[in-house]
Amino acid sequence: MDLLPVALTIITASTPLLLAATGELVTEKAGVLNLGVEGMMLVGAIAAFAAAVSTGSGLIAILVGAFSGVAVAAIFAVLTLTCLANQVATGLALTIFGVGLSALVGSNFVGISLEPLPQLNIGVLSTIPILGDLLFGHDVLVYLSFIMILLVGYFLSKTRSGLILRAVGESHDSAHALGYSVLTVRYLAVLFGGFMSGLAGSYLSLVYTPLWAENMTAGRGWIALALVVFGTWRAGRIAFGAYLFGAITILQLHVQGWGINIASQFMTMLPYLATVVVLVFISSDKMKIRINAPQSIGKVFYPPR
Amino acid sequence: MSQSFRFFPKFVLEPRLEVSGQWMILSPIIAIILTLFSGIIIFSLLGKDPFLALYTFFVQPLTTMFGITELLVKGTPLVLIGVGLAIGFKANVWNIGAEGQFTMGAVFGGGTALLCQHMESILVLPLVLVLGTLGGILWGAIPAFLKTRFNANEILTSLMLSYVAVLWLSYLVHGPWRDPAGFNFPESQLFSDYAMLPILIENSRLNLGALFAILVVLAAWILMARTIIGFQLRVVGLAPRAAHYAGFKQSGLIWLSFLISGGLAGLAGIAEVSGTIGQLLPSVSPGYGFTAIIVAFLGRLHPVGVLFAGLIMALSYIGGENAQIEIGLPAAVTGLFQGILLFFLLACDVLVRYRFSHRSVLTGGRCE
DSSP states (O other), rough: OHHHHHHHHHHHHHHHHHHHHHHHHHHHHTOOOOOOOOHHHHHHHHHHHHHHHHOOOOHHHHHHHHHHHHHHHHHHIIIIIIIIHHHHHHHHHHHHHHHHHHHEEEETTOOBBOOOOOOOOOOGGGTTTTTTHHHHOHHHHHHHHHHHHHHHHHHHHHHHHHHHHHHHHOOOHHHHHHHHHHHHHHHHHHHHHHHHHHHHHHHHIIIHHHHHHHHTTTTHHHHHHHHHHHHTTOOHHHHHHHHHHHHHHHHHHGGGHHHHHHHOOHHHHHHHHHHHHHHHHHHHOOOHEEEHHOTTTTTTOOOOO | OSSSSSSSSSEEEOOOSSHHHHHHHHHHHHHHHHHHHHHHHHHHHSSOOOHHHIIIIIGGGGGSHHHHHHHHHHHHHHHHHHHHHHHHHHOOOOOOHHHHHHHHHHHHHHHHHHHHHOOTTHHHHHHHHHHHHHHHHHHHHHHHHHHHOOOHHHHHHHHHHHHHHHHHHHHHHHHHTTTSTTTTTTTOOOOOGGGSOOBTTTTSBBBHHHHHHHHHHHHHHHHHSSSSSHHHHHHHHHHHHHHTTTTHHHHHHHHHHHHHHHHHHHHHHHHHHIIOOOOOOSSSSHHHHHHHHHEEEEEEEEHHHHHHHHHHHHHHHHHHHHHHHHHHOOTOOOOHHHHHHHHHHHHHHHHHEEEESSOOOOOSSSSO
């Protein structure tokens, strides 16, 4: 069996998970739990798709998708940061809203199909056998997912701004006392999360399928949230997790090709079951979660008097 | 430096000393009014006459007897699930997987009904209902176990299990439970009359399930307001540390929340298939499990509030269907309305715990 096409499909299945998880990592590191990833992805997906259909430009489509993610993330930010609303409830609201909004806008786009984004071949690199195909023959969003997780990992662990962001996430009261603007940092982090979720959604509707279907994210936003926990809030482990889940998603497509006869529904269950198993596996070590989780996550920040 | 957090240039938001009971009631009313206003904008954007659309959406369904019975039919699962979720949310236990527990209720109860297809006994129906409820309890017990034993986040596990439950039902009706005489449609046989909930009003779909919903509301009210368990659930939600020092067992309350909310979602599921649908289909819920989350919040996490909120959200379902038939609005408008309503509600809820003021009145102590 030829493994190269399998590896390539794993990369395509992993990319949306990686993009969304990268955004959520930054949001959570700043101490905000945004459960609305699924909703932001859906809005990004339909916005990018609509833009692609009406303009025909992949670049515009990607930008529209990403900034639609930012726009809906802004609603979340205003509600949780300015209006001090409960983050869990608001995140759920964002997902319900995103499902509804995308389905409404998308009702005009069902059944239209798109040319997928072109592959960007990077000069001679993409002519290297196997490695060239594997690493250097993708569309722009795949490269972006590689770059963003590296940048975010570097930003969080090696830069001063990253340190401030982490300080805000660990103890908003201390960060506030030191003179950092907790709200500014959190607003930016939430909007960045929206941007990345929007990109993840764009990838689904522009490249992965490429068409629009209601609820097409099929829980990927929630899996991305689980990946952040699985990766214990570390960029490298999150990337590993994203590819692991990409592989599990792809497995279901190949199992039947290998002559194993299982009802398709059971194969489709795999990523969801794997998410549960992985969460149990990681979370059972309470100490590990306690050490790695941002200490202020999910808590409302009201400046001390 | 200003010590209060700026909301508007002149006003600051400051914590109230006590939760405002007045705003607890006002907040959902204002949220509903704001949602109706957004409705006018949305309908105009869709190129429809906004007032005709609002009328077909929210008034017309209630002008016929059939419309009113349908409201109760759709309200039944929302109230049943919403009451259970509200109990959990009060205790900060986030069961997001009601959709899955609802589906498993339908699978267990519906499976029992199919097994008992040829039994002509009045015992079939109680058996079906009990097993349906057990199905929901079982599916709710998994996240509770994973949370208490392995510390796994219940939001994510319960939600993932919803996907699994829906796929499981899909497998059953496409495969082993498909009606052999059903022209290959993915549907089970119709349940026998002995497995069906009796209809309350002739020529409608209103069935005994609605009565269950009312009984459950009353029972939950008593549980939360008058029993020590209800007290513990409320304390855990409001002040987890106080609950800890008082020696309340957190894991016990997580279990309890999940078993109650799972069981009620399961009951809602079996009531839906054996009361309203009459057979198993690949999908037995138009998202009741998720809408019930809004119902719980809109109903202020109080059983009686949930009853009203359930009816309001039920109206959004039948209004959506009506508007789809009458003026060709996309069905998805319902979901959008539901999301907008929850946003407005959460925004208005700020005023339950905070108030605007020109300058800081409180002098000492932090309020959270």
